[in-house]
Amino acid sequence: MPSKYKINLTLMKRKLLFNISLLLGCCLAVAQNPAGTFRLLTSKPIAGQVVKFTYNSKGSKLVSTQPVHASVYKYANYKWSIEDVALNVQNGEYVGEIRLSAKCALAALKFYQGNTEAPEAVDNNDNAGFTIIPVNSKNTKNPGAVIGVALLQMPVLGSGSLNYQNDFNNKLEPSVLTKLLAEESQIPGSDTKNYIEAYVAMQKTIKGEQFSVFIVDWLNNLLKRTDLSEDDLWNIQKIFQFTLKDKSKADSVSKVILQKYPKGAFARLEAFRNTMQHDKTTEDMIFETEGFLKNFPYSVWLNSPNEQEFIYYETHRVLSSMYFDTRKFDSFLKMIPELNFKTLNEIYRWNIEKVYIQKRMSKDSLSILAQPLMTEMLKKINDGSMASNGFFSKEHAIENAHSELDKRLVIHIGLLADLNKNEEALSYFQYLTEKIKLTIPELNDTHLQILENKHADKAKVKSFMELCVAQNAVSPSMFNKLKTLYLEQHADLNKFNDYLSSLKSFSTKEELKRKVTKSLINIECIPFELEDLDGNIVRSSDWKDKIVVLDFWATWCRPCISALPAMQILVDKYATDPKIDFYFVGTMQFGDYKPRTEEFIKKEKFRLKFVYDKINDKTGAQDAAFSIFAHSFNSSGIPRKVIVKDGYIRYTTEGYSGSASELVDELSCAIELLKAE
DSSP, X not given: OOHHXXXXXXXXXXXXXXXXXXXXXXXXXXOOTTSOEEEESSSSOBTTSEXXXXXXXXXSSSOTTSOOEEEEEEEETTEEEEEEEOOEEETTEEEEEEEOOTTEEEEEEEEEEEOSSSEEEEESTTTTOEEEOOBOTTSSBOTTHHHHHHHHHOGGGSSOOTTOOSOTTOOOOHHHHHHHHHHHHTSTTOOGGXXXXXXXXXXXXXXXXXXXXXXXXXXXXXTTOSOOOHHHHHHHHHIIIIISOOHHHHHHHHHHHHHHOTTSHHHXXXXXXXXXXXXXXXXXXXXXXXXXXXXXXXXXXXXXXXXXXXXXXXHHHHHHHHHHHTTOHHHHHHTGGGOOHHHHHXXXXXXXXXXXXXXXXXXXXXHHHHHHHHHHHHHTTTSOGGGTTTTSOHHHHHHHHHHHHHHHHHHHHHHHHHTTOHHHHHHGGGGSOTTTTTTOHHHHHHHHHXXXXXXXXXXXXXXXXXXXXXXXXXXXXXXXXXXXXXXXXXXXXXXXXXXXXXXXXXXXXHHHHHHHHHHOOOEEOOOOEEEETTSOEEEGGGOTTOEEEEEEEOTTOHHHHHHHHHHHHHHHHTTTOTTEEEEEEEOSOOSSHHHHHHHHHHHHTOOSOEEEEOOOTXXXXXXXTHHHHHHHHTOOOSSEEEEEETTEEEEEEESOOSOHHHHHHHHHHHHHHHHTO
């Protein structure tokens, strides 16, 4: 290796050690690029008190024109938690504050833009962390302060720092880890038994080939202590089982745990695993699952919850499904009141929603079971159970819960509307989030159904549909009803499209135009052939001077079929334009697909140009034309709309959102832009 590279590597190590030293000596005051600037307003952070800070995103990856959000990751008692942090803008900077618990050893702030789960941009000080290490009432660091730094910067060590890191594989040098362990040992009250997992992982990096001998000796000495808790013993057991692959020693420690803690967390997990073995009859499974809940009551766990919430989530989910399938509905209803929102939501989704869609039960009977579930879900919407064991903040967990409730409410309202329980159905609209009100075509269809069942006057019905058009969330049936009402008042159908356009805001139309313009492409299209229903050949080379819209679909593709009524609206819109043509290409089908296609067309009475894709000579599949486009777009998904002009692919879109108006507007915009060229 040339000497200049040795010098650079040495400088990098020194810089890393220097940064770590800064972290251990005090909190970070000012971060370096590519991070923003983080500054404490509280001169000396003290555990148990409020800490104030400022943040300026200049120099980071965050965009100055978009709002910035923040989360704080706290490490206390060797466990992580996460909270949202409110930010206010003062003098061009973000100002916030966080309360540190008395046991807080470390707090790290992460700033981001966009969604918490999938942020568009993140600033966590280039993985080093905007970190605060407080002192306690004795003016010393709290136990875990240094271990928290190690976990924050190298999550693979275990007891992870949740989702703080951009790079989960971020590593620290053995020399740095050695220094960190030494620093942690100097903190009053620090004890390696409280961070066994992290200690072992750090020593594995430090010791290398000598690790196994060293750690076995260390674990055996640790087992001699008389103050080990169940968690301590369990951590030791896991090291023997998974890290050292020593089954004999792991089994020996397991026996000790079961003897000392027969109703503890380890015993609970073992009993759960045995119960969930699936080589049993349904009746035996019900009997054993009920037995598990008697031996390890959910109420006992609720009084002292740990990270085993998943056990009761899965147990209740499985048991409720077995009750439902065996029609033990009294038992099904009896279990509902004690469950949290997360579990209730899954029970509703897996049982009520599935049966409603598959039409496997009378709707009257289904509503009797659905109502108590929905009532309990509404009571517990803010219980924080969607927090996923601390992966999300409680605030974000509640946001997730409302998002899930929206999905269940769509089904619940639809069920009640089908039963003509109109007032009851309308009462549930108040629980929908603003994000989805008037934005889901399926729900708008149901709302319209309720209005019609209540014999609402035409003006009210029309006004409602106009609001849906403004939100671009209109189903094909709603579109046609609105057209009918329009024709009752206006003789000229040619102005119907202008009327629809007038219902949408200028900004909405401009945003769509920007989006479509940005998505225009120019890929040369390899000539291909299709076959019409009469067996005639349709050649792409004959489409000169035309804009041709291709809709690749299949009889087995539900979204494809759902989108066809919307495409019929689009075809009708351009029916008198000789420069625009449409072909609906049946592709990737099998068996007797031609008779099936013709039967489907006859039944649905579409006025569309249906054609068949030809057989691919290379593969034998019915996708000769579609494979050309699939290769161009690196996707074989359908429905796929493709617009071709002058032998070039100019626009494409995949999938179907469920909104006829949205699809019509998008493709109309693309067609008009191409016409104007």
